[in-house]
Amino acid sequence: MVTDGARERALGEHALRDAGLRVTRPRLAVLDAVGLHPHATTDALIAAARTRLPTLSHQAVYDVLRVLTDAGVVRRIQPRGSVARYEARVADNHHHLVCRACGSITDVDCVVGEAPCLLPGPSPDGTDPAAGYALEEAEITFWGLCPACAAPTPTPRPEQGPVTREAHRD
Numbered sequence: 001m002v003t004d005g006a007r008e009r010a011l012g013e014h015a016l017r018d019a020g021l022r023v024t025r026p027r028l029a030v031l032d033a034v035g036l037h038p039h040a041t042t043d044a045l046i047a048a049a050r051t052r053l054p055t056l057s058h059q060a061v062y063d064v065l066r067v068l069t070d071a072g073v074v075r076r077i078q079p080r081g082s083v084a085r086y087e088a089r090v091a092d093n094h095h096h097l098v099c100r101a102c103g104s105i106t107d108v109d110c111v112v113g114e115a116p117c118l119l120p121g122p123s124p125d126g127t128d129p130a131a132g133y134a135l136e137e138a139e140i141t142f143w144g145l146c147p148a149c150a151a152p153t154p155t156p157r158p159e160q161g162p163v164t165r166e167a168h169r170d
Helices: 004-018 025-036 042-052 058-070
Strands: 075-077 085-087 094-099 105-109 141-144
Touching: 004 025, 025 042, 025 058, 042 058, 058 075
Parallel strands: 094 141
Antiparallel strands: 075 085, 094 105
């Protein structure tokens, strides 16, 4: 019987080998953490990877993330005003929704599908600003409020004092 852990380890080993990387315990621990915690910060990934490999140092995680990012095994994203975050979803063309209030990040597929899904338009003078470029990707971030943060917050009634969501049902 193949367990989920064994299956994940095999997938991690396969991803590393496909990228031409040696399979090491630190790389597997970090890759597993990225897979289990999409859009996680480095600190969160350090904590998650240490559940699998307790002796893993901060520097080792930073080094592994750099190697995995350079090899295209993980993707580094850094929405404006945020620390770097990492995801294992690299084999497709997708973008991100970022909540301005809580900072949550959600993947969203590109409606066009292929990378890059958008191409630069002509300059005001009619020239092509992308002439000579070999375009590889378009990075798009949608900003707004997630459903939880967009939900209206009840206002307290003066005669009742503070009102909770449960108590405010008229």
